[in-house]
Amino acid sequence: MELALAGEAILFAAPTATLLWYALGLIVAVNLFVRLYEEPALRRKFGPAYEEYCATVPRWLPRRRVR
Numbered sequence: 567m568e569l570a571l572a573g574e575a576i577l578f579a580a581p582t583a584t585l586l587w588y589a590l591g592l593i594v595a596v597n598l599f600v601r602l603y604e605e606p607a608l609r610r611k612f613g614p615a616y617e618e619y620c621a622t623v624p625r626w627l628p629r630r631r632v633r
Contacts, residue, residue: 569589571585571586571588571589571592572585572586572589572590575588575589600625605620
């Protein structure tokens, strides 16, 4: 969603980059929500299983497979 807003801001050349600022704000808000609320709640609920999951799965960007 955030990347779509950033793309629209660039595509439509929004005045004073309003959509770009909106997209940046959403990215920051979602990131803070995940790190400050969601991840601690999942750690409390699932404990070591969630820690193992975090160690093997990246937060935002997928890892490239090495063949």
